[in-house]
Amino acid sequence: MRRRTFLTTLPAGALAAGAAVGAPAAPSQTPAGSGQAGQGAARAYPYTGVGPGDRIMGAPFAGRSTAWGTQGAAATAHPAATLIGIDTLRRGGSAIDAAIAINAALGFLEPTANGIGGDAFCLMWDPAQGKVVGLNGSGSSPRGLSLETARSKAGSDGYLPRYGAVTVNVPGTVHAWWAAHQRYGKLPWRDVLMPVVEMCEQGVPMPQLIAWYLERNMAGFDRSAGIIEDNDNRKRVYAPTGRTPRVGEVFANPDLGRTYRAIAEGGRDAFYDGPLADQMQAYFRRIGGWMTRADLVAHRTEWVEPIMTTYRGVQVYSLGPNTQGLSTNQILNVCERFDLAGMGFQSAASIHVQAEAKRLAFEDRARWFADPSFAATPVEYLNSKAYAAERAALIRPDRVMDRAMPGDAPTQGDTTYFSVADRDGMMVSWIQSNYRGMGSGLVPDGMDGHTLGFMFQDRGELFNLRDGHPNVYAPGKRPFHTIIPGFACKDGQPWMAYGVMGGGMQPQGQAQIIINMVDYGLDPQEAGDAPRWQHEGSSEPTGHPAEGSGVLHLETGVPEETKAQLRAMGWTLGGPNGGFGGYQNVVRQVNAQGPWTYGAATEMRKDGIALAY
Template sequence: MRRRTFLSTLPAGALLAGAGAAGAQTPPPAPQPAAAAQGRPPERFPGVGIGDRITGPKFVGRSTAWGGNGAAASAHPVATLIGIETLKRGGSAIDAAIAINAALGFLEPVANGIGGDAFCMLWDPAQRKVVGFNGSGNSPLGLSLESARSKARPNGLLPSYGAVTVNVPGTVDAWWAAHQRYGKLPWREVLLPVAELCEQGVPVPQVIAWYLERNMANFDRSSAIIEENDNRKRVYMPGGATPKVGQMFANPDLGRTYRMIAEQGRDAFYEGPLADAMAGYFRRIGGWLNKADLSAHSTEWVEPIRTDYRGVDVYGLGPNTQGLSTNQILNICEQFDLRGMGFQSAASIHHQAEAKRLAFEDRAKWFADQRFSRTPVEYLNSKAYAAERARLIRPDRVMDRAFPGDAPTQGDTTYFSVADKDGMMVSWIQSNYRGMGSGLVPDDGNGGTLGFMFQDRGELFALTDGHPNVYAPGKRPFHTIIPGFAVKDGNPWMAFGVMGGGMQPQGQAQIIINMVDYGLDPQEAGDAPRWQHYGSSEPTGEAAEGVGRLHLESGVPEASKRQLEAMGWTLGPPDGGFGGYQNVVMQQNPDGRWTYGAATEMRKDGVALAY
């Protein structure tokens, strides 16, 4: 199919859906503590709640979308549409996932892009099992620990922006590796329609416009530690300002980059002209990433870790990600009768949040690149260890201090789910980390840019001697981004995720608990009020802040809030840090035919579609 013909197959209003779909929502603050401190805009209509639907819980804003052939859910309407159209053209769920991710790198640059890393779990219907890959890149071989320490902030931690935070971007190779194994459409036919989209442009939706303005302001405030500041402004501030809601935005530089990758494959990025341009950029600005670092990169296929939560198999990726934390939270929560405590009750939230505190202390102590240090995954994931940890939780009082057990974060992210007619279900997450990334957009060597920003994931290294996550050349940093997957009765059930730094395992556990313990459907589980706990110890070496602070969304009952305060919790207001959720579920029906249900996040701009 010709590229222009493909775009013309989208519904007449599809490319305008970004503005219209978001117009009825009030923009939340940025999903991380640093961004959230900027504050939520004043409430325009105080005291006005959600409208009434004729069926389902009152807090739910829309229905789960159902279909029999395929489904997709992402943080932007156009990305979801591209995924669906890729499926309809005969593409696999992996083809659709690559197209969605490439589109989101343009449509949602505040959360992801090819300057970052990617992780995935998927149901392989031929093998009837969950498989996964780790698409994260190494730190530059030419950056020593001493040089990294010379860039540290006064608190002894690495800065949030600049070249010292840049690792090898893993996303493009992740696309290639996944396509080589599971793709059906020709590689170029997956990417060229997205390149054309970048060149044509789309209107900017509400939440993304809000983030884009604030990210650029953050970079401006930190410009002294960012080695080069002009390129990002050329790409994301055309005319001197970020695009406003409903205004057209195009990124032809990224379109040219995508065309080169479409025609030459992943080697264009890691071996060819794009690698040359990136290496030349860092030579010019005084960074460390070079062509040898890029050439050495490869995606790693990994075996996911598994736990059973009340009869549901929940899968996660092991360290250097925090996927084990989701399992640990659920294993601890399984020791308690959450259903009997009541949905959104103080007792239920208390036990979940305490489980998080315990799991995150292990996360801070152990999680790192397994090629450099060994995390005792089997022990930390065990039911015996969970029972031991659960005994530390007091039912009526917050723990004074949570400690790691004796065993033998924050960033902006995009997450999406997609499934095809053959039963393949893909759970994919991709990020540049904090905000939009490092602030660095590479030149193309011909007077333009490559149209994307490098990640700042290296900020998550520790600088403390002896710490498993201490910086080293050629090492992967601790990663917050994690896809989620669940299997029930031997069949795939959910490809799901909740984006947003340290919120991710907390949010994943809440989705599973909402559906398993409280019987909510996929959309209800995502629309339900959430909690997030801040202040645990971090894999960077930061110590816990006492009992931390428990932030609750406004929908949590007032009685529960009062009871939690009486238990000793310090409560924080809604700060926008509650993540972004997508989910595709497979439902097994009595007639023997399965169907897909797709749910999306009302806190973002996206849509869920099924057909």
């Protein structure tokens, strides 16, 4: 079914839902209803002191209800991506088919957070096997880029730069699509991707938040143009009229449509061992980069065994290193030692324990996490309840720890996230990213004067340059990764495919979702709409040291009494900074009467919607 035909078959309420989005932390958009959609200097909205409207049912801070259905569900960061996922399911596709279509669509619709120049990870419930399975779709550094050369590109601070060819690793996303489709796809490969090709060619109106981020990303590239080897191609794709698209204006990317068409017709090999690979290699030769066709040909997606912990009887699954998934488990393992429910929802005591658990977990993250092919992380020990008990004992109930240190274990941002589930019980938790917003700043040349329409990731920035560190740069090595999907089960059966995007916010956000639902009884939408905390300033796997006890950022909805008590404990508090992540969730509910059902929830801090049918 063509996209426009599908849109006309949906109820009006489903289409209108796409307009219900929250304002960004520091908006540069003119207020809605002003008759303008300019993107000049930031303007204050004239709504000071105005709170949300009143809901007759549910938590007062929830922006909408959970969407329920029996046949399938999807929750994404853009309404059109959710719609194309539901359409794929209705056409008989599996949840993996829908996930691939959604991810391809988001690479066009939300280029500020993801694209085929980046990497992908997945946790999913396989109903045939009756278990959670994991997929690691991260790429390696170029084999022709030495540690010595990487160090020569470091900035004055001694760390790798945030943009440019030295930060580019092999993109893993397309290979991850192919590997997942080969195992779980129902629709023909071409049929999964062609509706997205049409979308890229026809264009889609630009939503509020993505328009804001796109303008900010392009301005950031302009400020750093001196370290980016090519600045023309990105402007041709994302600012074709000399500026980025404004809210409500139709944005198209026919160059990306041509690339998707080649992948739809040629499969994985078109990207990794065919004409697109040739174009990418030629581009890096032109600009003086390092990635080659041989690097692309050598790439493989890895099916991995997830790591699991329990939180008050719920089985919580994560992906191990080179991701930070273990950090979610560690935060929950420490929090389980405390009576958070008794402390009270959004209380100072509860937030204090959660934030201290994060500080402890992130010191282990900085010390140990790396590509397991190059360094052995003591995962079993760090994931254990015994270790969590030792770490929990370090938390003081009345004041902040002076300094958090990594445990003595035995030797051994931006992102898009979405959830989707099908009628057969398959549930997919998928996360994909170019890393720092849009990525490296580099958009490869295409044929006949075109580009390939996507930007390469800058994930290589996360390598460490210090000898002896597990995450030290090496040719053909995968860097430490922040992006992590989440999955949880109850009594060995799937419960929810969930995630919270946003760099180091991800394990903090995932833990808060689990705690909100398990300890405080919130439903999926309420759990995501609840005010969040975010701690910054921990040590990093790149080698950046901790900044004292860091800064604990709190959203506006956290009670003032809670904030005052946290200050008295010694916390340095920060206000809303736009870094609280983006959440999606699809839950499976077993009902006493009738069949199980799906509930879909989405992030009120983003542009997306959740639908179920």
